[in-house]
Amino acid sequence: MLRGLFAVAIIFAVATQAAQAETTLRLSSWVPPTHPVMRDILEPWMEDVARITDGRVTVDALDSALGKPAAHFDIARDGLADITIGVHGYTPGRFVLSQVAELPFLSDSSEVLSTAYWRVHEAYLAEADEHKGVHLLGLWTHGPGHIFNGRREITTLEDLEGLKFRVGGGLVGQIAEALGTVAVPAPATKAYELLSNRVADGIYFPIESIVFFKLAELTRFGTLVPGGLYNSSFFLVMNEDSWRRIDPADQAAIMTVSGEALARRAGRAWDNADKAGLQALTAAGVSMSVMTSRSISALKSKLAFAEHDWVARASDRGISGALALATLRAEIAAINQQ
Numbered sequence: 001m002l003r004g005l006f007a008v009a010i011i012f013a014v015a016t017q018a019a020q021a022e023t024t025l026r027l028s029s030w031v032p033p034t035h036p037v038m039r040d041i042l043e044p045w046m047e048d049v050a051r052i053t054d055g056r057v058t059v060d061a062l063d064s065a066l067g068k069p070a071a072h073f074d075i076a077r078d079g080l081a082d083i084t085i086g087v088h089g090y091t092p093g094r095f096v097l098s099q100v101a102e103l104p105f106l107s108d109s110s111e112v113l114s115t116a117y118w119r120v121h122e123a124y125l126a127e128a129d130e131h132k133g134v135h136l137l138g139l140w141t142h143g144p145g146h147i148f149n150g151r152r153e154i155t156t157l158e159d160l161e162g163l164k165f166r167v168g169g170g171l172v173g174q175i176a177e178a179l180g181t182v183a184v185p186a187p188a189t190k191a192y193e194l195l196s197n198r199v200a201d202g203i204y205f206p207i208e209s210i211v212f213f214k215l216a217e218l219t220r221f222g223t224l225v226p227g228g229l230y231n232s233s234f235f236l237v238m239n240e241d242s243w244r245r246i247d248p249a250d251q252a253a254i255m256t257v258s259g260e261a262l263a264r265r266a267g268r269a270w271d272n273a274d275k276a277g278l279q280a281l282t283a284a285g286v287s288m289s290v291m292t293s294r295s296i297s298a299l300k301s302k303l304a305f306a307e308h309d310w311v312a313r314a315s316d317r318g319i320s321g322a323l324a325l326a327t328l329r330a331e332i333a334a335i336n337q338q
Contacts, residue, residue: 028081030065040269048257053250069187077133082242088233089170097125098233102171105227111267114140116331118263124324128317134237137258140266142206143274144228148219149202163201172230208273216284
């Protein structure tokens with residue numbers, strides 16, 4: 001009898017270990033597989049998850065996205081995929097607090113801003129639970145957004161007036177309108193179509209994305225804004241039931257390569273891509289200039305509403321927006337000194 005029970009116990013233990021070893025999570029991404037987001041951020045993170053859990057948890061990227069970019073938060077929440085990546089601004093009005101990282105003039109480095117952003121989220125923003133229904137694995141921003149267009153060189157803010165610009169949603173749409181341009185909301189994957197068909201004259205984009213989406217020929221003029229005109233906030237989330245199925249020890253291990261570690265990796269990858277992108281744009285003959293200090297002063301005046309509005313909206317969510325924003329800037333300054 002005891003021998004039989006012992007045999008059953010061994011079989012149960014082996015079966016349990018096998019089940020743990022076979023925990024495979026499906027990741028849905030609308031980002032092309034050759035984009036730095038997949039190649040330099042998500043794929044290395046997936047490898048880290050397998051390594052840090054000794055193969056008990058693996059992540060496989062699906063061959064094609066399970067829905068449109070704007071649907072990816074709900075795709076994870078509803079369990080259609082275990083993990084998804086998305087942009088907060090693609091669903092306007094749904095995510096308010098993430099816009100703190102989208103404000104203009106914050107940083108010239110995605111790595112610096114993304115790291116500071118994660119810290120501020122954990123310290124202040126998480127309690128508002130804007131990612132309710134999923135387990136948050138990571139947050140980051142792309143590189144600082146600049147001004148690109150195919151119509152004319154931008155030397156003053158007046159040169160922008162009346163031009164139509166593709167925007168990704170979120171705060172950049174408000175910025176576009178404040179600058180007298182017409183906002184054309186669309187995901188990044190539609191950028192070439194909009195510009196080539198002259199639906200949009202230009203685009204607010206990080207440098208890397210102009211190169212990746214082959215927009216150099218359509219955006220002959222680039223105007224760099226020190227500190228960035230805007231940023232876009234990304235999320236990586238997991239279905240709550242999928243997260244709960246993972247052993248607590250492996251959950252803890254996964255978070256050591258997620259969270260701030262993922263923010264740093266993502267930001268570093270984007271900074272490197274922007275550097276390479278600037279060289280590529282120069283080689284392609286795109287006329288690149290830096291916005292003058294006089295125009296920057298005028299720009300800051302026009303966009304002063306963004307911080308004020310965000311602080312007020314954060315307060316409506318029960319968050320001290322002024323403190324969170326001050327902390328974000330302090331973290332950015334501290335990281336820059338490291």
